[in-house]
Amino acid sequence: MSFLAVFEWLGRSGLGVWMQQSSYAFEAAEMIHLVALAGLGGGVLIVNLRVLGVGLKSETAGRLVQELGPYLTGCLVAMVCSGVALVAAEPEKCYYNAAFRVKMPLLVCAVLFSAFVQRRGLERRVLAVISLVLWAGGGLAGRAIGVI
DSSP states (O other): OOHHHHHHHHHHSHHHHHHHHOSSHHHHHHHHHHHHHHHHHHHHHHHHHHHTTOSOTTSOHHHHHHHHHHHHHHHHHHHHHHHHHHHHHSHHHHHHOHHHHHHHHHHHHHHHIIIIIGGGOSSHHHHHHHHHHHHHHHHHHHHHHTTO
16 A cells, blocks of 8 residues: 555545544644644753753753653654644645655654664764754754645
């Protein structure tokens, strides 16, 4: 099955039909998506800046990750769920949008990087910069979806 077929199926699903016919569902999903993005982005920024030696010097990066972990996971789940709903509302627009095609791989890489690579403790400052670039790139590409 092609990605286009998956997007078309999502648009025809119950969620897609509801998102397309509701007068408030898209706006509500977008609001949840943006609030979760702000929470996740803020947490990622705090942890990576701490690794770089900026701010919260009384806390270790490991402790911050431990304390923020459930919050960041909740934000990520909210972003994924609301993002699926947003794609269901406009599947063809998302599929053919160049910014969407940049955003999704960047965000998948950012999540996998944060979850697996960054915890390995190679050169922590380099990893923090890579993490910030991946997350910022995904966020900027996401913002560009509405413009392109």
